[in-house]
Amino acid sequence: MDLSVKVGNTLLKNPLVLGSASYTQTAKGLETYIKKGFGAVVTKTVTIKPLEGSPNPRAFWYDPEEKTMLSGAEALRNPGMESVAKAVAAVKKIAEEEKCLVVGSVAGNTVEEMSTVAKALVEAGADIIEINMVCPATGPHLGPDYACLGKYWSAKPERAVEAISGIRSTVRVPIWAKCVLGNLTSQDFLNKVDKEARPDAYAYVGGRLPCLVIDVETGKPKFPGNVLLQIEKKIPISPSVTGPVKASTMLHTAYLARLTETPLIPSGGLRKGDDIIEALMVGASAAQISQAVYRDRDVSLTMVRKMEAFMERRGIASLQEIFGISLQYIPAPPLLRVPIITY
Numbered sequence: 001m002d003l004s005v006k007v008g009n010t011l012l013k014n015p016l017v018l019g020s021a022s023y024t025q026t027a028k029g030l031e032t033y034i035k036k037g038f039g040a041v042v043t044k045t046v047t048i049k050p051l052e053g054s055p056n057p058r059a060f061w062y063d064p065e066e067k068t069m070l071s072g073a074e075a076l077r078n079p080g081m082e083s084v085a086k087a088v089a090a091v092k093k094i095a096e097e098e099k100c101l102v103v104g105s106v107a108g109n110t111v112e113e114m115s116t117v118a119k120a121l122v123e124a125g126a127d128i129i130e131i132n133m134v135c136p137a138t139g140p141h142l143g144p145d146y147a148c149l150g151k152y153w154s155a156k157p158e159r160a161v162e163a164i165s166g167i168r169s170t171v172r173v174p175i176w177a178k179c180v181l182g183n184l185t186s187q188d189f190l191n192k193v194d195k196e197a198r199p200d201a202y203a204y205v206g207g208r209l210p211c212l213v214i215d216v217e218t219g220k221p222k223f224p225g226n227v228l229l230q231i232e233k234k235i236p237i238s239p240s241v242t243g244p245v246k247a248s249t250m251l252h253t254a255y256l257a258r259l260t261e262t263p264l265i266p267s268g269g270l271r272k273g274d275d276i277i278e279a280l281m282v283g284a285s286a287a288q289i290s291q292a293v294y295r296d297r298d299v300s301l302t303m304v305r306k307m308e309a310f311m312e313r314r315g316i317a318s319l320q321e322i323f324g325i326s327l328q329y330i331p332a333p334p335l336l337r338v339p340i341i342t343y
């Protein structure tokens with residue numbers, strides 16, 4: 001059974017990527033998850049100097065019993081470039097043995113700063129660089145060290161182009177751009193960044209609404225009645241639900257798959273093997289998980305087993321066969337905009 005997927009020209013042994021968070025800032029943390037079956041692990045986002053970030057509790061369950069809503073309020077707390085580069089170098093051999101790629105996540109207030117961090121991580125052994133252009137918890141209010149980190153770099157397409165092109169001229173590895181979803185879903189943003197910077201993939205975190213669910217047995221979408229009314233009778237009805245972020249991650253992935261040729265690596269509420277299958281069906285090349293790991297440190301092993309069971313059940317030899325198969329059933333453009341109803 002072949003679980004491997006391609007993200008552009010990069011082959012991953014499976015589509016499961018451990019998203020960036022504090023569990024991957026030390027050699028011990030990286031080694032733990034490299035050995036748990038991931039196709040790739042992303043380091044904690046790294047800056048040149050250590051950053052104190054926010055006080056504890058940094059990983060915070062709003063619902064500690066149910067564990068569905070995790071706040072990752074770390075404000076880019078990290079031990080700095082030297083420390084994480086040492087950790088990457090320490091696990092390089094194990095990662096090679098496990099065929100797990102190491103992705104170095106970088107942040108900086110200037111392109112030079114980000115390039116310096118990227119160079120240190122690649123020299124230490126990182127196979128891919130992910131640029132953190134997404135962190136919402138940064139900005140000048142936290143002081144000069146935080147002024148232009150994270151979300152600043154995807155707020156305007158020209159900044160994203162500057163960051164991706166600048167880092168690409170420093171390191172010769174694939175570059176994943178982790179962007180704010182609201183910016184990515186703009187065709188103007190994609191037109192410019194795709195054409196002028198050509199990232200090897202976009203990573204992003206799904207929103208809350210609107211949503212999409214795929215039946216993985218058939219590859220077909222399951223639409224609620226209000227959405228069917230929109231499709232069949234062209235009557236817009238506001239989807240007045242709140243719910244898990246996963247279904248929104250699916251819809252945004254289906255939407256982006258129509259707007260860009262650049263490979264997509266979503267995250268947001270994915271916690272089961274079927275969630276990864278669903279993401280591939282709506283056009284993701286791979287998928288990241290984070291909160292599922294806080295819930296269960298062995299979740300990746302279960303997810304890989306579930307993906308294998310799915311393939312066996314459906315007689316699928318290679319996971320690449322299901323890439324984007326649900327898009328044919330989803331109206332174009334997918335139902336991304338929440339309609340405004342006037343009575």
Ligand SMILES: Cc1cc2nc3c(=O)[nH]c(=O)nc-3n(C[C@H](O)[C@H](O)[C@H](O)COP(=O)(O)O)c2cc1C
Pocket residue numbers: 019020021022044045058059070071072073074076105132134135178204205267268269270288289290291292
């Ligand atoms: C405690 C915590 C810390 C995080 N730190 C980072 C980070 O440093 N860099 C980054 O790009 N994403 C960071 N994330 C975001 C995750 O990588 C992931 O994109 C997001 O949590 C959505 O996936 P999930 O629903 O599976 O958690 C963090 C998330 C959590 C929960």
